[in-house]
Amino acid sequence: MSRTRRPMRRRTFLKLTASLATSLLSAVPLRTARAGQLKGPLNARVVVVGGGFGGASCALFLRRLNPAVKVLLVDPDERYVTCPMSNSVIAGLRGIESVRVSRRGLERAGVTYVRDSVSAVDTRRRRVRLTGGGGIAYDRLVMAPGIRLLWDKPEGYGPAAALTMPHAWQAGPQTEILAAQLRGMRNGGVVAISVPAGPMRCPPGPFERASLIAGYLRENNPRAKILIFDANNHFPRQDVFSDAWQALYPGMIEWISVIDGGAVVRVEPAQKILYTSLGAHRADVANIIPAQAPALLAAQSGLASDHGWCPIRPDTFESALADHIHVIGDACIADPMPKSASAAHAQANQCALAIIAGLEQRAAPEAPLESVCYSLVARGRALSIHGRFRLEDGLMRQIATPQDRDTASFEQEARNADEWYERIRRDSFGV
DSSP: OOOOOOOHHHHHHHTOOHHHHHHHHTSOOOOOOSTTOOSOSTTOEEEEEOOSHHHHHHHHHHHHHOTTSEEEEEOSOSEEEOSTTHHHHHTTSSOGGGGEEESHHHHHTTOEEEOSOEEEEETTTTEEEETTSOEEEOSEEEEOOOEEEOTTSSBTOSTTGGGTSOOOOSSSHHHHHHHHHHHTOOTTOEEEEEEOSSSOSOTTHHHHHHHHHHHHHHHHOTTOEEEEEESSSOOTTHHHHHHHHHHHSTTTEEEEOGGGTOOOOEEEGGGTEEEETTEEEEOSEEEEOOOEEEOHHHHHTTOOOTTSSEEEETTTTEESSSTTEEEOGGGEEOTTSOSSHHHHHHHHHHHHHHHHHHHTTSOOOOOOEEEEEEEEEETTEEEEEEEEEEEETTEEEEEOOOOOOOGGGHHHHHHHHHHHHHHHHHHHHOO
């Protein structure tokens, strides 16, 4: 979509100081009727919490659908570091700056960016409280808070341990720590990757990471070995990954499933020791990916069910537990959609369509949702996992799609991955 010039008055407004913005945004809540009964969208205010692919996409798409709707995005990070392509940073194929994005594109589109975090949600008064002070009233609230890491799962793994045994599952400083450890590893050393059980962000991610680390080691430390300790008995596109490993990195990567003692139950960070049912395993570099759940704010706001994740109505992504609130991205239960950037982007667009339709007092459109996950297995080689989903009897169902398993297409898939990344950055952040 082409970018149009905004009047100077709009640009000036978007550059007001944080204190002035807070005072303006802490106004008395707008007078609204019940959900779906708002008398026109001109005075409607939508607050989006979380500026990753889900939240940013939703904010941007809301503005494109109806520029009269006031859209505010709250996130503490002025520059967002994307998890997609962060494994390439770890392996030295990209620099960290190549996976950072700013909020300028959102502001150019008329989204008001509030650099802060939300400490609480008052669902009765329809108001969020900001950590920095003050609050913002909303007519609709979109929660895209992402995940939190469950510390002490495995036992002994917490924030301090992550400095020694990085998870790198939230891109940024952790990405750089893991990259530096690989470069400083002794010749012939061992890299251990621990994969948790249960729902997690980007299920193919650990195996892409293992592949790219193997590519780095093949060139710089060819006698090194990678052990993948997996608390599951299968992983996405396992046959394709395994064939690629055999062809590209014979004898370098060993996958240990849960039935073979792959579940890590305890760690000793200082010694870089992982404990499984088969005993202790010492590593030179240990990448511990802990169990995950929605961000704590989602649970504290009453949006999470007993099993920890946030149930939604799949046609609108409205919370099944709270009125006037939508939950998108990694935090929501949208099975069988994966927890991925692509899925979050698709959910965000559907959510935005539903919000605008509700404000304009019409039915929300229904359309198939799509996702794609690209995994690099080497420099210039990748595989993909595609998904299409639609509503049937009120439930999200996956539509069968063929998977291209021809290894001759790996080079094309790598080009597709680069094109996809640039496109989703542009579509989500406007840059």
